[in-house]
Amino acid sequence: MQNILYSNNSSYYSMIARLVLAEKGVVYDLHNVDIHIAMEQFTPEFVKIQPNMTVPVLLSNGVNIDDSHRILLFVNQNFAGVDLCPPESADAILKSLDLHYTFSIEDLTMGTALRKSPIARFALARGLKRASRRCYELMRTHPEFKVACENKLRLEVQREKLILSKENNYAQMLERAIELCDYLENELTQHEFIASDSYSLADVVWTVFMARLIMIKFDHLIIERKNLNTYWQRVTQRESYLKANLCTKMPVKFLIKVILALLFKK
Numbered sequence: 348m349q350n351i352l353y354s355n356n357s358s359y360y361s362m363i364a365r366l367v368l369a370e371k372g373v374v375y376d377l378h379n380v381d382i383h384i385a386m387e388q389f390t391p392e393f394v395k396i397q398p399n400m401t402v403p404v405l406l407s408n409g410v411n412i413d414d415s416h417r418i419l420l421f422v423n424q425n426f427a428g429v430d431l432c433p434p435e436s437a438d439a440i441l442k443s444l445d446l447h448y449t450f451s452i453e454d455l456t457m458g459t460a461l462r463k464s465p466i467a468r469f470a471l472a473r474g475l476k477r478a479s480r481r482c483y484e485l486m487r488t489h490p491e492f493k494v495a496c497e498n499k500l501r502l503e504v505q506r507e508k509l510i511l512s513k514e515n516n517y518a519q520m521l522e523r524a525i526e527l528c529d530y531l532e533n534e535l536t537q538h539e540f541i542a543s544d545s546y547s548l549a550d551v552v553w554t555v556f557m558a559r560l561i562m563i564k565f566d567h568l569i570i571e572r573k574n575l576n577t578y579w580q581r582v583t584q585r586e587s588y589l590k591a592n593l594c595t596k597m598p599v600k601f602l603i604k605v606i607l608a609l610l611f612k613k
């Protein structure tokens with residue numbers, strides 16, 4: 348079987364794909380897509396594979412799975428190894444996945460960044476405009492991607508509203524993140540892992556959620572919850588954690604490069 352994962356190192360949803368592939372011991376080629384500086388998600392070659400212009404995408408023997416939620420289910424069903432969604436716990440696991448995917452981690456991440464620095468706010472606003480420009484340019488040179496570009500442009504407008512405008516949703520996202528940590532803490536009083544007594548697909552997504560909380564310096568939300576803190580120590584000891592190369596820190600050099608690209612690149 349030939350498997351290719353289009354991924355970006357610090358991308359939240361790419362981390363989910365990498366972690367489930369690592370848990371199942373799947374061998375794959377990793378193609379890094381630079382979504383921040385070169386904005387390769389807007390290249391015609393990539394849009395052909397992924398009209399949503401996002402990572403991750405898994406190509407498995409010609410089958411294209413372009414969303415992390417679907418990658419989780421596909422990888423679990425189609426590769427050997429431990430069943431990460433066994434029938435006896437499937438309802439609870441799938442419910443936990445649905446709950447995870449109702450939360451907009453991007454709004455929390457970006458909202459936190461722009462509250463830390465006025466430069467980040469300015470750079471983000473420029474970044475959204477740059478993304479829209481790329482869409483218009485792609486539409487002009489490749490009219491066959493018109494619908495994909497129009498969809499993406501609508502998303503960019505929505506992003507601006509949710510993250511940058513006065514009516515932003517930051518307060519709700521923060522409150523929701525705390526509620527989700529309470530939910531996880533409570534689940535861990537009932538079983539060893541988040542949705543069952545064995546490691547499952549739910550643990551894949553919630554591990555990445557916690558890695559992101561740490562990256563945006565919300566580690567206190569984990570540390571102050573006894574079960575969650577012990578759980579974090581346990582999941583980070585797993586072989587998959589290292590293999591998946593989960594990002595819990597944005598290197599300053601990289602951040603500076605991204606900000607400079609957002610500020611000065613066309």
Ligand SMILES: N[C@@H](CCC(=O)N[C@@H](CS)C(=O)NCC(=O)O)C(=O)O
Nearest residue numbers: 358359360382401402403414415416
């Ligand atoms: N629903 C998708 C969301 C993917 C997504 O939003 N990916 C982000 C990175 S974490 C991305 O590619 N952003 C680039 C962009 O929107 O231009 C999934 O679960 O895979």
